[in-house]
Amino acid sequence: MTDLVKKYDRPVPRYTSYPTVPYWDNVPDTGEWVDSLNRSFSGPDSPWSLYIHIPFCESLCCFCACNTTISRNHDRYEGQYVDCVLAEWKTYLERVPALGQRVLKNIHLGGGTPTFLSPENLVRLLEPVISAANIDPESFEGSIEVHPNYTSEEHLRELSRLGFNRISIGVQDFNLKVQKLVNRIQPPKVTASTVIAARELGFTSVNFDLIYGLPGQGSAEMEYTIDQTLENMPDRIALYSLAIVPWIKPAQRHFKDEDLPTPKEKRDLYEYAKNRLLGAGYIEIGMDHFALPGDDLLRAMQEGRLHRNFMGYTDQKTDILLGLGVSSISASPDCFHQNQKILSLYEEKARDGEIPTMRGHKLSARDQKIQLQILQLMTGFRTRFLDAEQEETIVSRLDEMIGDDLVRVQDSTLVITGKGKGFLRIVCAAFDEKLAESKPQQNIFSKAI
Ligand SMILES: C[S@@+](CC[C@H](N)C(=O)[O-])C[C@H]1O[C@@H](n2cnc3c(N)ncnc32)[C@H](O)[C@@H]1O
Ligand code: SF4
The missing domain is CATH 1.10.10.920 (Arc Repressor Mutant, subunit A)
Incomplete structure (x- = not known):
């Protein structure tokens, strides 16, 4: 295996889309994108999905490859951003009326850290969307990515009241040594109390995000991380390979080469974690996911319905995924579309009633x-x-x-x-x-x- 890792460890896309984003060359203008949405809705009565990106985090974890805005200044960002996303939603409703008629199957809040918004602002953002959409409370799925350090019981209570039932908890690694190296101190008891609170408030699916290949991670650290994970028994686990892209994310230059596991050690960390999870009753799904028997993602795999989109693996395939918020990506069967990645540009266009197109691709x-x-x-x-x-x-x-x-x-x-x-x-x-x-x-x- 060592030789194979050496031979094949080369840069390749993650394939959350094809063509991959750097190869989008057949760019739609905003009118073509809107036409594509209206055309996609003109067929059979298919449901759609909504992604809302909230880019803010209070501090930067230096491994992070997500689109973020780092600040502790909630007053500066929260209210203004919610207004802009609501303006963008209103523009879409006017130009694509089917969004208010066809069943909205799921909403996913991602980031950044969506709970950077206060519970009040989360409600102010979600209530108008939910009330304008056609939602079947029996089958609706609402999911959110959370960082436990910034998630209160009040956040979870409001989300549960709005029908949210899935939570994805960012853990990455449970060891203080690794957490210090990546600038993310997250005590195990804070993670555990988020799991308990979510379950008590009716969230039926709890996911942990873990990463292998982090600085300072060796076999003892992975053993402890898996021990702690199994104490909490999340329904699902995403075990991501650390994506090292310092030319895009300069904070990753803080890692010293000698702190990072070698490619062979990194592969061994994955194999160790995988074997422990399989031994504990989890089943492997796709490239980097695990789920307990009975989980919907696993059922989707067993029934041949497993899907993958810009957010990774999902059991929620819909032909249309609409992304709101800065940098969000949307997809219809024949078109990809991405919003402006620069916060100020996104806000300006959204506030002016424009669809904040940055780029896209019309699929042949x-x-x-x-x-x-x-x-x-x-x-x-x-x-x-x-x-x-x-x-x-x-x-x-x-x-x-x-x-x-x-x-x-x-x-x-x-x-x-x-x-x-x-x-x-x-x-x-x-x-x-x-x-x-x-x-x-x-x-x-x-x-x-
Ligand atoms: C938006 S974050 C999750 C929510 C929240 N901000 C948090 O950190 O807990 C999404 C996930 O992406 C993963 N991620 C971020 N940067 C990564 C990288 N460079 N390589 C692999 N996974 C990464 C992490 O597992 C993280 O939990
Ligand atoms: S990992 Fe999460 S909390 Fe950390 S910087 Fe990235 S999005 Fe923010």
């Missing part, structure tokens, strides 16, 4: 076919070739991986072996025609392992 028929193949690999570890020509090209690209028994080809279908699952992103990259057409001149992706 070929893009859509490859998107589906990559999705099938990511969720089920196999996909059928489109035709003999594609099979020949991809088999030659994956020649070495076939030799190493990481992938096999049978009946015009590519199958990733058990041993090959850790190299999933590399296999997806072989299907990526945009990447093959023009390899990036400089680093833009994190390494695969």
Whole structure:
């Protein structure tokens, strides 16, 4: 395995979309994006999903690769941002009336730290959206990402009252030594009390985000992190590989090379954590998720409904995902769209009643076919070739991986072996025609392992 890690540990996309964001070249203008939404809603009565990005955090964890604005000045940001997101929502409702008619299946609040907003401001943001939307309380799912240090019982109580039932808790690592190195001191008891409060208030699904490959993380640290995780028994666990992208996130330059595990040690941390979780009754889903029997994500995998979108794995597939807030990404079946990433620009456009377009991509028929193949690999570890020509090209690209028994080809279908699952992103990259057409001149992706 050591040799394989050395051989295949190269920069590749995470494939939360295809084409991946750096290759979006067929850019829609705002009118085309709105047309795409209206066209997508003109078909059968399909539900839709909403993502709201709240970028604020009180302090910066230096591993973080998310789009954030760091500040303790709540007065400066909270009220103004809520007003802008509500203005953006109003603009969409006017230009895409079906958003108020078709069933809104789920809302996900992500960040940043959504609970940077006070409970009052969260309610002020969510109530108008929920009341204008068509929601079936029986099947609605509301989920939120929280940092326990900044989440009060009042936050959880209000969210539960509004129908939120899933919570994803950022943990990363339970060891003080690692937490100091990444500027995120989070006592285990604070995490545990968030879990208890959420469960008491009716949240039916609790997820932990963990990261392997952090500075200072060795086998003893991972052992303690898994011990503590199992004390809490979250329903789901995301075990992410640390994405190291210092050219995008300069705070990652604070890591000293000698504090980081080597690629082989990093892989061993994952294998250790995985075996402990499997031993404790969790089942592996896709590339980096685990769930207890009975969990919806697991059921989706078993029933062949597992999906992956910009936020990662989900059991909630809808044709339309609308993203509100700075930098949010949206998707329709034939178009991707991203909002302005600079907070002041986003706020200005949203307040002026404009859709705050920054970029996007109109998917060709070929893009859509490859998107589906990559999705099938990511969720089920196999996909059928489109035709003999594609099979020949991809088999030659994956020649070495076939030799190493990481992938096999049978009946015009590519199958990733058990041993090959850790190299999933590399296999997806072989299907990526945009990447093959023009390899990036400089680093833009994190390494695969
Ligand atoms: C928006 S944050 C979660 C909510 C909250 N801000 C927190 O930190 O608890 C989303 C998740 O992305 C993951 N993440 C952030 N930066 C990462 C990186 N460089 N590599 C891998 N995962 C990362 C972390 O696991 C984090 O919990
Ligand atoms: S990990 Fe979470 S709390 Fe830390 S900076 Fe990133 S978004 Fe903010």
